[in-house]
Amino acid sequence: MQYAGVGGVGVGVGGGVDCDVLVIGGGIVGLSTAYAVSRLAPGTRVVVLEKEDGPARHQTGRNSGVIHSGIYYRPGSLKARFAVSGAAEMVKFCAEHGIAHEVTGKLIVATERDELPRLHALVQRGRENGIPVRELGPAQISEYEPEVQGLAAIHVGSTGIVDYGRVSAQLAESSGAEIVYGGAVDLISRRPSGVAVRTTSGRVVRARVLVNCAGLQCDRIARLAGDDPGMRIVPFRGEYYDLDRPELVRGLVYPVPDPAFPFLGVHLTRGIGGGVHVGPNAVPALAREGYGWSVIRPRDVATELAWPGSWRMAARHWRYGAGEIHRSLSKQAFTRAVRRLLPAVSAEDLRPASAGVRAQAVLRDGTLVDDFLIREAPRTVHVLNAPSPAATASLPIGREIAARALRMLRAA
Secondary structure, eight states: OOOOOOTTTOOOTTSOOSEEEEEEOOSHHHHHHHHHHHHHSTTOOEEEEESSSSSOOSTGGGSOOEEOOSTTSOTTSHHHHHHHHHHHHHHHHHHHHTOOEEEOOEEEEEOSGGGHHHHHHHHHHHHHTTOOEEEEOHHHHHHHOTTOOOSEEEEETTOEEEOHHHHHHHHHHHHOOEEEESOOEEEEEEETTEEEEEETTSOEEEEEEEEEOOGGGHHHHHHHTTOOOSEEEEEEEEOOEEESOGGGOSSEEEEOOOTTSSOOOSEEEEOTTSOEEEEOOOEEOSSTTOOSTTOOOHHHHHHHHHOHHHHHHHHHHHHHHHHHHHHHHOHHHHHHHHHTTOTTOOGGGEEEOOOEEEEEEEETTSOBOOSOEEEEETTEEEEEEOOTTTTTTHHHHHHHHHHHHHHHHHHO
8 A cells, every 4th residue: 555645744753643533524424433432432632624614514414314224225234234223323312412303214115016026125124134114005005194105015113304414513512523624635644653634724634543534525535645445436416305285294205216226216204394305316416516407517527437437337327317317307207206106296396405415436347336335544444435324324333433443543
């Protein structure tokens, strides 16, 4: 492994440090990591660098606010392990800190016959992951959701809702870390004795161990550190609508997902405030922080086009992508997708809401990374894929990352 050297920012043996662990990224995973370090090793000095002027401004603060049960994820995967334990921990954390949340349960509904085998597979997967599920027929669906129609469904009782922005703010406050806002990382120097990071605001932070939780920018941070991450972030925008007739939906309603893709499909989510979010779809974004079609960053587009995995992914999944783009550009097409679950809805009932962008890791061969991806390098831990259910699973993920960083710290 090669070290990145930056003139004037290098760390020498006698250069001193500002902290023991430096976390790049003030989303929920980065803040949970800082929180976990302070609990696993009290007295450890932690600094968090966040380029925005507050926490959770991207993936964390723009998701649907669901506490996922873990039913979708392959048994034995990090997603399954961390989501199941993380959901229970998240509910406990919110209760302890007075953060509004609710365990609502949710329905996963099959509307076509070819979805029934996949629905039954989810029942088995849920049981393997230790998640209680109840199988429902059409009449039982209406007991939970009178306006929802389907051939069959399952009810997952451990799903809930929360405001992850509030959770992130509490993690920042409880971590005891120094949180530095307002400066993107532009230089990293790593030597055998430590790491130094410079931000665009001119701040230099020296640390013994670096943790990369930069989300949409994580592959760039890895390369700044001198490491080849073996993947690239390809951003997918998730577009939402608000339902003007929220009384049509009591809780959370999901379609049966396609196992070929790490996306859950357009679903209905009654949030903490009582409103109902509809979405998201999954369309390629033209910027890593591109929350609308009008946001285009040539550097981001060039990075995607230069990565062989982007072309291989597109060749493999172009039909799926074309359908998502059609639903993005046509409100009528989006409405038809919603009406499969909720026949009473009309285009006039849907009001555009804020979008989010998912940081999806894509390998060189075009594979969409489906699990959390954490890799280590000298004095560095890189979190290279942490999409949904990362918010749900953030407390155990944070402990896992913190434990790796602390092992490096002790070995230094």
